[in-house]
Amino acid sequence: MAHSVFIDGAAGTTGLEIADRLAGRSEFGLIVLDNARRKDPAARQEALHAADFAVLCLHDDAAREAVSLAEGSKVRIIDASTAHRVAPGWVYGFPEISGLEAVANAARVSNPGCYSTGFIALLAPLIRAGLLPADWPYSCNAVSGYSGGGKALIERFEADQDIAWRGYALALGHKHVPEMQAQCGLTLPPLFTPAVIPAHRGMVVEIPLHLAAMPGAASPPALLDCLAQFYAASPVVSVAEAPASGELLLRRSMAPSDTMQLYVLPNAGGSQARLLAMLDNLGKGASGAAVQSLNLMAGLPQDQGLAI
Ligand SMILES: NC(=O)C1=CN([C@@H]2O[C@H](COP(=O)(O)OP(=O)(O)OC[C@H]3O[C@@H](n4cnc5c(N)ncnc54)[C@H](OP(=O)(O)O)[C@@H]3O)[C@@H](O)[C@H]2O)C=CC1
Numbered sequence: 125m126a127h128s129v130f131i132d133g134a135a136g137t138t139g140l141e142i143a144d145r146l147a148g149r150s151e152f153g154l155i156v157l158d159n160a161r162r163k164d165p166a167a168r169q170e171a172l173h174a175a176d177f178a179v180l181c182l183h184d185d186a187a188r189e190a191v192s193l194a195e196g197s198k199v200r201i202i203d204a205s206t207a208h209r210v211a212p213g214w215v216y217g218f219p220e221i222s223g224l225e226a227v228a229n230a231a232r233v234s235n236p237g238c239y240s241t242g243f244i245a246l247l248a249p250l251i252r253a254g255l256l257p258a259d260w261p262y263s264c265n266a267v268s269g270y271s272g273g274g275k276a277l278i279e280r281f282e283a284d285q286d287i288a289w290r291g292y293a294l295a296l297g298h299k300h301v302p303e304m305q306a307q308c309g310l311t312l313p314p315l316f317t318p319a320v321i322p323a324h325r326g327m328v329v330e331i332p333l334h335l336a337a338m339p340g341a342a343s344p345p346a347l348l349d350c351l352a353q354f355y356a357a358s359p360v361v362s363v364a365e366a367p368a369s370g371e372l373l374l375r376r377s378m379a380p381s382d383t384m385q386l387y388v389l390p391n392a393g394g395s396q397a398r399l400l401a402m403l404d405n406l407g408k409g410a411s412g413a414a415v416q417s418l419n420l421m422a423g424l425p426q427d428q429g430l431a432i
């Protein structure tokens with residue numbers, strides 16, 4: 125029998141992409157609320173209590189409300205918002221990092237933030253392996269397509285096509301920093317500088333490293349080797365050396381993708397390196413990750429229905 129899935133926030137950017145990935149899949153049946161009832165707490169509560177799985181594609185307050193509306197039900201929840209990413213009792217929905225079993229067996233899964241996905245994918249395995257120190261003051265620079273900001277930012281960028289770059293979180297308090305620090309086991313919060321570019325989807329997350337100045341840091345080939353081994357079994361994450369062309373391109377026309385590419389880009393002597401992740405903020409950065417976790421929770425192959 126098909127698993128019933130309620131997407132709370134199904135009319136939003138992340139919700140629509142999840143529905144796209146589940147369309148035509150016989151393993152899942154969607155519970156859909158019509159436009160008049162989709163924000164009605166009583167209708168949402170009824171749907172949450174009827175579903176096997178709920179995916180919350182809501183802002184943080186509405187996601188917290190959904191979790192309390194679900195109390196007393198058997199529904200297993202994946203929350204795409206920031207509300208529960210460092211909350212006790214929630215499994216971080218990054219199967220490669222948290223473990224496939226942990227996600228498969230969880231009742232409450234928090235879907236990683238899009239930027240955090242790139243940062244944690246690059247750094248957590250290297251710190252766990254002891255190849256980079258946990259007590260280093262890391263920096264992270266990143267750019268995102270404007271769909272990362274949901275409907276409001278999409279409308280803004282589509283209405284004002286003159287914006288070439290939008291720096292934000294200027295006071296460094298971006299909401300992804302706590303999960304980045306927690307998942308990598310860092311002593312200090314990373315210094316994180318995100319920006320939005322005039323592309324609908326796509327994301328580049330970069331961690332520049334002064335390897336020669338870092339106590340106990342490994343060489344670039346050792347970092348590359350560690351990441352390649354760590355993700356060898358992942359159907360979505362791949363690891364590569366610097367491209368021979370000497371450049372990496374993010375294209376405005378990129379198709380939806382649930383994959384992520386990681387790079388180790390050293391300087392000539394190996395004393396410095398850039399760790400770099402390229403992904404689709406709406407794919408492995410949001411909806412693709414939610415469907416990967418949903419597959420595991422439903423006992424299915426993790427990459428079923430993903431855009432790979
Ligand atoms: N976009 C992205 O790349 C990523 C987004 N996320 C997170 O996913 C969540 C959803 O984001 P996103 O899809 O981008 O946001 P959107 O603004 O595009 O969509 C949110 C949806 O929730 C609906 N909504 C608002 N309040 C309620 C309510 N009380 N009950 C039911 N529905 C409600 C909105 O309705 P209406 O249509 O009327 O506005 C809208 O359809 C957020 O927490 C976001 O931070 C996470 C990773 C990446």
Ligand SMILES: CC(=O)N[C@@H](CCC(=O)OP(=O)(O)O)C(=O)O
Nearest residue numbers: 204205206237238268272273320
């Ligand atoms: C471009 C842009 O605005 N991006 C969003 C993050 C998108 C995301 O990952 O959202 P959640 O952490 O809420 O899940 C931001 O920086 O707030």
